[in-house]
Amino acid sequence: MRARRLATLSIAAAAALLLAGCTAAGNGTASGAPSPSGSPTDLCAAAAPSGATSDAVKVDGAAGAEATLTFTSPLDVTTTERTVISQGQGDPVQDGQFVSYAITAYNAQTGEKLGAVGYNPGEILPAAVSTTTASAQIFGCIAPGGRVVLTSPGTNGNPGEVDVFDLLAVVPTAATGAAQPPVDGMPTVTLDDTGKPTITIPSGAAAPTDVKIADLKTGDGAVVAPGDKVLVQYTGVLWPDGTEFDSSWTRGTPASFQTTGVVPGFQQALEGQKVGSQVLVVIPPAFGYGDTAQGSIPAGSTLVFVIDILGTQHAAAQ
Structure with missing residues (x-):
C-alpha cells in the first residue's frame, strides 16, 4: 500500500x-x-x-x-x-x-x-x-x-x-548537523541560542549572477529528493542591505512545502541535501522572482536564505 x-x-x-x-x-x-x-x-x-x-x-x-x-x-x-x-x-x-x-x-x-x-x-x-x-x-x-x-x-x-x-x-526545530567551515565571499551567518540565524551581507560585494550554495551544517538524515515535501526553518533577507523579508523563526514555527512549490534557487538549495543540514543560498533574480515584485520583495531582488532542513517526505510516499 x-x-x-x-x-x-x-x-x-x-x-x-x-x-x-x-x-x-x-x-x-x-x-x-x-x-x-x-x-x-x-x-x-x-x-x-x-x-x-x-x-x-x-x-x-x-x-x-x-x-x-x-x-x-x-x-x-x-x-x-x-x-x-x-x-x-x-x-x-x-x-x-x-x-x-x-x-x-x-x-x-x-x-x-x-x-x-x-x-x-x-x-x-x-x-x-x-x-x-x-x-x-x-x-x-x-x-x-x-x-x-x-x-x-x-x-x-x-x-x-x-x-x-x-x-x-x-x-529538533533547528538543524543539528556537523558545522562546516565558512565559504569565502558568501554572507556570514551567526546563530542565537535557539538556532535563529542573523545574516550579514559582505560589504560592497557585487551580487552573484548564479545561484551560490554553501553548507553550514551537514546532517545525516534522509536525502531530500525532487518533489519531496519538506519541513524547514528559514530566514530570507535582501542583498545588499540584509533586510529581512520572511522568516519562519519570526513566525515561531517551521514551515512545510514541496520542493517544486518554491522559486528555482530555493529548490536547488533543498534537493540533494540531508535532513539535519543547514544551507546558505544566494539567489539572483533569474532564479527567484525576476523583475516581478513580491510583497516586500522589490522587483529584481537578489535573495539570501538560511534554511534548516528538519524533515522530508519523499514524493513517492505522498
Missing part, C-alpha cells in the same frame, strides 16, 4: 488531520502551526481514553518496528479509544513540539493488515503535537519510544481501523 493512502486512512480514523497546517507558497510565506504554549498535563488530559475495544487488541513486536496485531474481527468500534502499550523514555512530548512517528494499520472489520508507514526515513513528515488537533489524542502523555493502540470508528466511507502509533522521536 502506498504510504499516502495509509497515512490518510489512519489520520481520518483518528478523526482529524494529524499533521499540523504548515504550508508555504512560492513566495515563502507560511501559515502557522501550534506554538509551544501548553504543558504535558494539557496533552495528558487531551489523550483518548482507554476502553474495552482498544484493550482487546494484542500487540506483538518491539516499539519502533512494524507491529503484529491480534483481535477478534469484526471489531465493533463506536468511539476512539487508546491503550498505551509502552510509555517511552524521558519527558513526555509537549504541546507544540514536532515528532517523528510510524503507523501499523489494520482494518477493524476484516482484521486485514492495511500496511505500515514511517518506519523508514522519508516516509512521513514530522507532525506538530497540539491539544487542538487529534495528535494529542494519540501522543498525549507519552514519551519518545512510546507505543499506543488506537481504535477508531470509520469515517467518510472508510471502515473502522485498529492502528499502532509509535512515537519515534521529538524533532
